[in-house]
Structures are given as C-alpha cells and as structure tokens.
Amino acid sequence: MRHSYKDVVITTPITVPYQRFSPHAAHWWAGAALRGLAQESGIAHSEMDGLSIASFGLAPDSGINLTQHFGMSVRHLDTVPLGGASAVVSLRRAARAVQAGDADVVACIGADTNQPDSFRQSLASFSRFAQDAVYPMGAGGANASFALLTRHYMQKYGATREDFARICIAQRDNALLNPDALMKKPLTLEDYMAARAVADPVHLFDCVMPCAGAEGFLVMREATARAQGIPFARLTAAIEGHNQFPEDPVQIRGGWARDVDLLYAMAGCGPDGIDLLQTYDDYPVIVMMQFEDLGFCGKGEAPDFVRSRDLRIAGDFPHNTSGGQLSVGQAGAAGGHLGLVEALRQVTGQAGARQVPRARRAMALGFGMINYDRGLASGAAILEAA
Amino acid sequence: MSIALLLPPALRSGGTLGLIQGAAQGRFALQCCNHCRCFIYPVRDICPACLSQHLAFADAPTGGQLLAETTITITSDPFFRSRPPVRQGLISADCGVTAIALLHRDCLVEGRVRLTLKLDRGGMPILFAFPEFASDNNMSDDPHLQDLTTDPKGRRVLITESAHPVALPLARALRDAGATEILCGTADPSAMPPESGVTFLQLSAADPLELPVPEIVIHTPFLPIRSDGAQDLMQNGATELLRLARRLGPQIQDGTWLSLMDLDALLPRPDHAEHGIAQAALRSATISLRGQMARRGQRVLSVFCGALDIPENGHLPAPKTAPAAVARGVIAALRQGIEDSYIGSDAEALRDMLSRDPKAAERLRRD
Numbered sequence: 001m002r003h004s005y006k007d008v009v010i011t012t013p014i015t016v017p018y019q020r021f022s023p024h025a026a027h028w029w030a031g032a033a034l035r036g037l038a039q040e041s042g043i044a045h046s047e048m049d050g051l052s053i054a055s056f057g058l059a060p061d062s063g064i065n066l067t068q069h070f071g072m073s074v075r076h077l078d079t080v081p082l083g084g085a086s087a088v089v090s091l092r093r094a095a096r097a098v099q100a101g102d103a104d105v106v107a108c109i110g111a112d113t114n115q116p117d118s119f120r121q122s123l124a125s126f127s128r129f130a131q132d133a134v135y136p137m138g139a140g141g142a143n144a145s146f147a148l149l150t151r152h153y154m155q156k157y158g159a160t161r162e163d164f165a166r167i168c169i170a171q172r173d174n175a176l177l178n179p180d181a182l183m184k185k186p187l188t189l190e191d192y193m194a195a196r197a198v199a200d201p202v203h204l205f206d207c208v209m210p211c212a213g214a215e216g217f218l219v220m221r222e223a224t225a226r227a228q229g230i231p232f233a234r235l236t237a238a239i240e241g242h243n244q245f246p247e248d249p250v251q252i253r254g255g256w257a258r259d260v261d262l263l264y265a266m267a268g269c270g271p272d273g274i275d276l277l278q279t280y281d282d283y284p285v286i287v288m289m290q291f292e293d294l295g296f297c298g299k300g301e302a303p304d305f306v307r308s309r310d311l312r313i314a315g316d317f318p319h320n321t322s323g324g325q326l327s328v329g330q331a332g333a334a335g336g337h338l339g340l341v342e343a344l345r346q347v348t349g350q351a352g353a354r355q356v357p358r359a360r361r362a363m364a365l366g367f368g369m370i371n372y373d374r375g376l377a378s379g380a381a382i383l384e385a386a
Numbered sequence: 387m388s389i390a391l392l393l394p395p396a397l398r399s400g401g402t403l404g405l406i407q408g409a410a411q412g413r414f415a416l417q418c419c420n421h422c423r424c425f426i427y428p429v430r431d432i433c434p435a436c437l438s439q440h441l442a443f444a445d446a447p448t449g450g451q452l453l454a455e456t457t458i459t460i461t462s463d464p465f466f467r468s469r470p471p472v473r474q475g476l477i478s479a480d481c482g483v484t485a486i487a488l489l490h491r492d493c494l495v496e497g498r499v500r501l502t503l504k505l506d507r508g509g510m511p512i513l514f515a516f517p518e519f520a521s522d523n524n525m526s527d528d529p530h531l532q533d534l535t536t537d538p539k540g541r542r543v544l545i546t547e548s549a550h551p552v553a554l555p556l557a558r559a560l561r562d563a564g565a566t567e568i569l570c571g572t573a574d575p576s577a578m579p580p581e582s583g584v585t586f587l588q589l590s591a592a593d594p595l596e597l598p599v600p601e602i603v604i605h606t607p608f609l610p611i612r613s614d615g616a617q618d619l620m621q622n623g624a625t626e627l628l629r630l631a632r633r634l635g636p637q638i639q640d641g642t643w644l645s646l647m648d649l650d651a652l653l654p655r656p657d658h659a660e661h662g663i664a665q666a667a668l669r670s671a672t673i674s675l676r677g678q679m680a681r682r683g684q685r686v687l688s689v690f691c692g693a694l695d696i697p698e699n700g701h702l703p704a705p706k707t708a709p710a711a712v713a714r715g716v717i718a719a720l721r722q723g724i725e726d727s728y729i730g731s732d733a734e735a736l737r738d739m740l741s742r743d744p745k746a747a748e749r750l751r752r753d
Contacts, residue, residue, distance in 0.1 A: 120462035124395055132402040133428035136395045136512050137488050138472030139463030140456070147456035148476040148486075155454070155496070198460040199474075249478050250453050372428060373476060373484050 002266060008095040009225050009232035010383060011218045012041045013344040017180045018213035018329045022113045026057030026332070027069055030111035033216035034070055037107050041218055042228050050076035050106025050219070052094055054086030054333040056122055057112045076103035083368030084280045084336035085240065086110055087215070088379025091340065092238045094219035104224060111214035112332025119210045129372040140199050143207055145370045146283040147199035152250040153285050154201060157300040161201060163307065164284035165192040167319075168205050168326055170311035171281065175323020177313065177353045182211055182329040205326070208282050213331030215341045222386075231348035233383040236361075237266030240379040248374075254286070254367055255378030257293040264295070267361070267382040271295040274382070275359045276318040276346055278339030280367035281326050286375070287319075290365050294380065318356045321346060340364040340381060347385040360385040392465045393508045393683055394533075401429040404443050405511035409503035410725035411737075416481065418444035427483035449480040450499045450515065455489055465507075470529045475515060477501065487513035491528050492521045504534040504723055507683040509676070526721065535723040536642035536685065539564035541601040546589060546630065547622070548572040550606035551696045552646060552709045552716075557584045559713040563721075569600060599637045603630060604644045604716065607668065611661050611698075619664030624671035631675050635682065642720060643679060644687040645672040646712070649736055652690060653744075653751050676725075687719050690737075692730030705731045 014036035016029060030053060038045045051074050053063045061069070063079035076097040080086040087110055094106035123141040125131050138144060153159055168187060175181035187205060195204035225232040239262060241255025256263075264270050271294065279290040288302035296317075297305040311319040322328055322342040325335045343362035345351045351359075366379040401417075408415025417426040421438035425446050432439050455475040461467055473489040477499060485501060493499050498518035506512050514534060516525070526537035543565045545553050549572070557568050561583040571589030572578055578586040587597070607623040627645060635641075651669040654662025669688065676686035693699050695706035707730035715729035728737045739747040 117462075123462065124397060128399050129428045131395075131397050132399050133513075134486050135397075135463075136506065136510060137486050138458045138474045139395060139461040139466045140458035140472070140474060141462070143460065144456055144458050144474055147458075148454040148474070151456060152454040152476070196459070197457070199456045199458045202456070249484070250476060373486060 002262065004266065005095045005099060005235040005238070007222050008099050008235055009220060009222045009386070010091065010235055010344055011220065011225050011230050011232040012037050012216070013341040013348070013350065014040060014216040015180055015341060016111075016214040018182055018211045018331050020114070020182060020209070020211050020329070021116060022212035023115065024113055024212070026055045026111050026113045027061070027066065029113055029212060029214040029331070030055060030066065030109050031070060033109045033111055033214035034107055037216050037218055041230055043105055043218070045070060045072055045107070048072060048105045048107050048218075049074050050094060050097060050103035052076075052078040052080060052090040052106055052108040054080045054082065054090060054110040054336070055112050056083070056332045057118070074103070076106055082336075082377045083333055084282060085366035085368040085377035085379040086333050087337035087340040088238060088364065088366040088381045089240050091219060091235065091381055092240060092379070095235050095238070098219055098221055104220060106219045107216060108219060109214060109216040110334035110337035112212065112334055114210050114212040114331070127369070127371045130370070134372060142282065142370055143202055144199040145373070146285060147202040149251050149374070150201050150206075150283065150285040153252065153288065156252065157303060159285070159288065159303040161193065161203070162189070163303040164206060165189055166306045167281070167284040167287050167311060168192060170315070171320045171324045172327045173312050174321050174354065175327030178323050178328060181323040181327050182209060183323065183327040202283065206283055208325040208330035208335070211329035211331050213329065213334050215331075215334045215337035217337075217341055217344055231350060232386055233344055233347045234386060236268070236382050236384045237263050238379070238381040239263045240377070242378070243376045244378065251374035253289055253293050253299070254375065256290065256365065256380050260293060260295055263380055263382065267384075269361065274361055274363045276321060276343070276356050276362045278320055278343045278362065278364040279324075280336060280339060280365050281320055281324040282330065282335065282367070284326070286367055290367070294363065294365070313354055313356055318359070321351065321354050321356060336366045336368055340366070343383050347383050391682070392468050393681070394465045394506045394510065395463060396508045396510055398510055399429065401431060402511065404429060405503055406505065406509070408443055408445070409505050409511045412722050412724040414446055414448045414501055414503050415443045416446040416483065417441050418446070425481040425483050427485060446479070446481040448501045449518065450477040450485060450501050452477055452489070452493060452495070452497055452499050452515070455493070455495060469533070472530060475499070477515060485513050485515075487515040488530055490514070490516045490525070490531060492517045492525065505685070505725055507533055507680075507685065509680045509685070536602060536720045537563075538602060538717065538720055540566055542567040542598060543569070543602040543604060544597070544600035545570045545604045545606055546626065547606045547608050548578065548586065549608035550646065551694050552691070552712045553606045554581065555709045556604065556606070556713040556716055557581060559710070559717050563717050567598065569597060593633070595633055595637065599634070601638065601640070602642050602644070602720065603634065604646065605630070606646045609648070609661060609664050611658050613660055616660035616663045619660060620667045623664050624667035627668065627671050627675065631678070635679065635684070638684060641684045642687065643675060643684065644689060644716065644719065645669075646689050646691065646716070647672070649690055649692055649733055652736060652740060653747055655751055685723065685725070687725055687727070689716055689719055689727045689729060690733050691715070692732035707733075
C-alpha cells in the first residue's frame with residue numbers, strides 16, 4: 001500500500017474561457033490561469049512557492065522561464081510534458097511535495113494557445129517516432145492513430161458508431177449547461193451519423209476541436225485552505241503509468257488497468273463508490289477503455305455499458321459533466337486538466353447549473369502522448385469532498 | 387507551366403535516414419540489433435530489448451498481418467491534401483515490429499500483407515504494404531503507389547541515344563510495358579530501321595522544348611570503352627544529361643529521370659581512365675540532378691549494368707549481361723521506384739564488395 005495523501009488538499013478550480021484561435025502565446029494563457037488562482041484563493045502569486053506547468057506551446061521556454069516571466073519565487077518547480085496525463089501527474093507530484101513540506105502552495109496549470117497552422121506544425125513534430133514513422137504515412141495526426149485503435153476495438157468487441165455516439169451526444173447535452181464550452185448546439189444521432197469522415201471510423205464529432213485555453217488548481221495543506229477560507233477537496237488516491245502493456249499488439253487498455261486495484265484500495269471504495277467520472281475524452285474509444293480499465297464494466301463490455309446507462313449530468317452515471325473536450329474544446333495540454341478541474345468543482349459544490357446532486361467522490365482520468373502506435377501516459381485521481 | 391512544388395513531409399531523424407540505403411535498392415532493410423538480433427522499428431538509438439547500441443540495417447522478412455486500417459480523408463498537410471485519401475494500416479510484421487504503413491488499395495481487412503520500403507517524392511523513406519498476393523494486373527493503378535513508382539504504362543518516354551546497345555531492346559520493352567509513345571534520339575533518324583511505336587529524332591540538334599513533353603527520360607549515352615577523348619565522352623554523358631534537365635525539367639510534372647551507367651561509374655578500371663572519368667561524371671551529374679529534382683517532386687534513378695553480352699565485349703570473360711536483361715531491369719526500376727539498380731551478377735558482386743570492402747574492390751577491379 002502506498003502512503004496516503006493525508007492533509008493534502010486541492011482547491012481553486014480555474015478555467016480561462018476557451019477561444020477557437022488566439023493571437024496570444026501559451027504564456028499569456030498560463031498567466032491568466034495564475035491570475036485566476038490568486039484572485040480566487042486570496043493567495044498572491046508571489047506567495048505561492050510551487051509551480052507545475054503543462055503546455056505544448058512554451059518553446060523555447062519551460063517552467064523555469066515562467067518563474068521570472070510571472071514574477072514567482074518557488075521551491076517546487078515542475079514542467080510536465082505528458083499531454084493529457086499532465087494534470088494527474090502534476091497533482092501527484094505537488095501533493096507529495098506539499099505533504100513532505102518541500103512546498104506550501106503549488107499552482108498547477110495547463111495552458112496552450114492555438115494559432116492558425118500551429119496545430120499542423122505540432123502534429124508534424126509531435127514526437128520523433130511520429131515525425132519519422134507516422135506523419136509521413138498520410139499525415140493523419142492523432143485522428144488516424146485513434147482511427148486504427150477504434151477500428152480494432154470495433155472489430156474485437158463489436159462496438160458500433162451508434163455506441164460512440166451515445167458518449168458524444170450525452171457530453172454535448174452536458175456542455176449546453178457550460179457557458180465556457182465552444183460547442184453551443186445540441187448534437188443529435190442523425191447529426192453524428194451524417195458527419196463527414198475524418199479517418200474512418202473516426203468522424204467529425206469523434207474529434208476534439210483544437211483551441212486556446214487554460215485550466216488551473218492549487219495544491220496545499222488542509223490548514224492553509226482553512227486559513228484562507230476556501231473550499232477544498234481531499235486527494236484520496238492517485239496512480240500513473242507510462243508505456244504499460246507494450247506487449248498488446250494494438251492498444252486495448254491504458255496504464256490504469258495495472259494499478260486500478262491499488263487506486264481503489266487507497267480511496268477505500270470501489271467503482272460503485274464513485275459519484276461522477278471525468279474520463280479523458282479526446283476520442284470516444286478511449287472513454288470506453290477507461291470505463292473498462294477502471295472497473296465500471298468488464299473488458300469489451302463498454303458498448304453494452306453505454307447502451308444501458310445515462311451519461312448525462314442528471315443520469316445514473318454522470319460523466320464528463322463539463323461537456324468534456326469533445327464539446328468544450330481541447331486547449332492542448334490544458335485538455336488533460338479539464339476533467340480534474342471539473343471534478344474539483346463538483347465535489348466542492350461549485351459547479352453551478354452542472355452540479356451533480358450529492359457529488360462527494362469524483363474520479364478524474366488522464367491519458368496522453370500518442371508516441372507511435374499507442375497512447376503512453378495514463379493517470380487517475382480520486383477526489384473526495386471535505 | 388505547372389510544376390509539382392508540393393512535397394511530402396520531409397522531416398526525419400538522422401537515424402531514420404539509414405532506411406534510405408535499403409529503400410534505394412528495393413530492399414526491406416530495417417534496423418537490427420547486432421547483439422540480440424531483434425529487428426527494431428521505428429529507428430532507435432538503442433535496442434529496446436537488450437540496450438545494445440550496436441545497431442545496423444539488415445534485410446527483414448517482409449510478411450505481416452494487417453491489424454487495423456483507416457482511410458485518412460482529412461489532413462492538414464498540403465501534399466496529402468492534394469492527393470486522394472490515404473489508406474493507412476497498423477501491421478504486426480513477421481520480423482517482430484509493429485509497422486504503420488501506407489496500404490495498397492487491394493489490401494484486405496485483417497489480411498496478410500507484404501511490406502516494402504519506398505522512397506517518396508522528396509526521396510525520404512516510407513513504408514508501403516501490398517496484399518500478400520497480387521490481385522490483378524492493375525496493381526500499379528493505386529494512386530499512392532503512383533507517387534512512389536513510375537510504371538511506363540500509358541506514359542511518353544524519351545530514350546536519349548539509340549546507339550547504346552540497350553536502347554532498342556529497352557524501347558521494345560517499354561512498348562510491351564504499355565508506354566504510349568517512345569521517342570528515341572539518334573544521329574540520323576532516316577538511317578534507323580522502322581520500329582513499331584518508336585519515333586526516332588535527332589535530339590542533339592533539336593531544342594528539347596520542341597518535343598512532346600516526356601514523362602520519363604532515360605539517358606542512354608553511348609560511351610565507347612576504347613576512346614581517347616574523355617571530353618567527348620563527358621559531353622555525351624554528364625553534360626548532355628544536365629542540358630536536357632535544364633530545358634525539360636521545368637516542363638515535366640511528376641516526371642522520372644533515369645541514367646543508364648556502366649560499372650566504371652562506381653569504380654574505374656586501370657586501363658580505361660577516360661571511360662571511367664566519363665562514367666563517374668555521369669554518376670556525379672545524376673546525383674546532383676537527383677537533389678535538384680527532389681525539390682520538384684521528380685525522381686532520378688540510376689541503373690548500373692555489368693559487362694554487356696555484345697560483340698564488342700567478346701574478349702571479356704563471363705559473366706555478361708544480355709541487353710534485354712538490362713531493359714527488363716530498367717522497367718523493374720521504374721515500376722518499383724528503385725533508385726539504385728545493379729543489373730548482372732558482376733554488378734551485384736561489385737555493389738556488395740563496395741559496401742563491404744571498397745579498397746579490396748579497387749585492387750580486384752581489372753579490365
């Protein structure tokens with residue numbers, strides 16, 4: 001059994017509203033999140049002694065450059081280059097630093113901008129393997145990589161496009177209650193099925209929209225949060241895993257599957273103790289894998305699961321209550337923070353019109369970094385109302 | 387004037403450039419660990435199985451199992467946007483690696499495939515998978531294969547010099563392969579016996595711009611071995627290639643150039659220095675042209691042939707290669723997109739020795 005995160009809390013959910021395109025640098029978006037964290041917590045950024053930053057767009061800078069850029073003097077500094085898994089990893093590392101007394105208040109931020117053509121450039125040089133051995137084979141980017149995983153999953157487990165549609169449509173319903181979501185119109189099954197193919201079987205509404213935006217939260221000791229008088233949640237369990245199950249010929253599971261029992265043991269509950277779930281939803285197939293790998297259903301059973309459950313805010317399985325990346329947008333590395341920040345909002349009762357009644361325990365998941373033929377980074381965290 | 391300026395994604399790591407050597411020869415040579423002998427792909431700096439850094443490139447089994455496939459209809463890359471949708475597959479290769487490859491349109495869902503390494507229009511290596519068994523005679527019609535190869539079928543071809551012993555057998559082979567029009571340069575067109583499907587013309591006197599624009603230019607300079615004037619030989623070989631390229635290159639869209647060379651282009655023989663100089667100059671011009679043309683998306687192929695089985699070579703010992711066999715090799719190079727072809731057993735032997743031990747090859751190279 002791992003050490004608990006006793007006395008460590010997570011506070012101050014911040015979303016800098018997304019924009020489809022932005023003329024600003026990623027630094028601008030990260031800075032906006034930092035300002036939000038300071039305003040909402042009442043802790044001046046100059047008083048925060050930890051910074052954890054995830055962004056694809058800071059080059060040639062990293063976290064160290066941001067300390068001077070932002071006027072911060074910190075004891076804990078982390079640049080987390082793990083894409084969609086960054087938020088959970090930032091949280092884990094910040095929590096241990098705070099718990100050990102290496103830092104008192106850590107600002108965790110995911111931020112990216114989206115300028116015309118910056119997305120294509122990031123696809124072409126996303127990783128060395130992608131540059132050498134994926135992009136030249138048709139330049140499909142992540143859409144093509146997930147198309148291959150989706151096709152294989154459909155062949156192996158009998159999932160249909162209609163099953164994926166259930167996830168996307170429920171999230172769009174949730175997004176209609178989120179003023180920050182870029183998608184504003186309801187999505188019907190007819191719309192979903194009639195959408196143009198991007199890389200079959202992946203069609204338009206299976207894909208996230210690249211955009212600019214930022215997300216942030218603070219990690220501190222419970223006493224600090226109480227002194228500030230700000231709502232907080234406890235971190236009860238967290239896992240991460242990278243390049244797990246390399247022996248699987250095609251990815252059918254993420255790294256969660258390896259340590260899922262440890263996760264629930266730390267949290268003192270099982271899947272039925274989770275009041276709401278925030279999966280990493282860059283494509284619906286990976287949502288299905290998370291339902292399975294985190295034990296909400298068995299491997300290969302997610303198609304049946306989504307047919308029998310209501311994934312909306314008011315449904316019997318509240319899922320991606322913000323609308324998720326599929327309906328809010330994917331602001332680069334902020335995308336992996338969206339679910340965690342929303343989970344924090346929900347268990348601290350700050351979700352407004354999207355509030356899930358009696359939401360005491362939430363799970364947030366991260367998944368990132370398609371390096372060649374599969375996503376390498378996975379993370380999971382369980383937050384509990386104080 | 388239209389020029390193919392769009393090029394496929396060209397960025398590759400230094401290590402991945404090692405795939406070009408095999409691809410240029412039409413071989414499926416992947417990185418291989420010298421220590422534990424496992425094949426490695428994508429190219430790495432260290433063996434993931436044993437952490438050895440003694441890695442080389444070696445011919446790998448070409449079979450594979452298609453696990454999943456997609457057709458990419460939306461891409462942000464300008465080159466692929468200008469092409470029909472690409473079919474891409476995830477393949478469990480028999481050599482142990484997982485390959486992401488372009489798929490021939492005839493590859494069957496979850497079927498067996500044959501993997502190849504090809505060079506794209508910019509000269510960079512990519513993986514292309516064929517169905518394990520050829521399905522019909524129209525395999526070359528695949529739109530993405532056409533970006534990697536130049537099947538003579540339906541194309542206009544220019545052969546620059548009919549005096550080369552291979553030129554006429556080559557014209558016939560091109561005609562049999564479905565070339566629609568074959569132009570052939572010659573000193574005196576009226577002296578040439580008629581050849582079905584072949585138009586003889588006096589290329590050296592003509593402005594190439596007055597010709598119908600060819601899609602394939604095959605440079606076949608006749609460079610006699612016993613000659614005293616390296617200058618003339620170089621004029622007919624290297625200089626003429628560059629002249630044609632400067633005049634015709636901008637006119638040709640999606641074209642292919644091919645230089646037919648002797649083994650002296652690779653390594654000269656002691657007593658035929660002038661011939662060696664001319665052949666080496668032609669090889670040099672061909673390599674320069676390859677770099678120039680890659681910027682236009684045109685490919686430049688080299689065919690090195692061994693001693694030809696012709697009366698003038700009666701004094702030479704075996705092995706010798708029939709001109710018709712060289713012609714078949716040229717057709718294969720075009721159809722498969724092979725950048726460097728070696729035709730004849732002596733050519734293959736010299737290729738292998740030059741890669742293994744170039745100084746020994748120099749000592750053994752005799753007239």
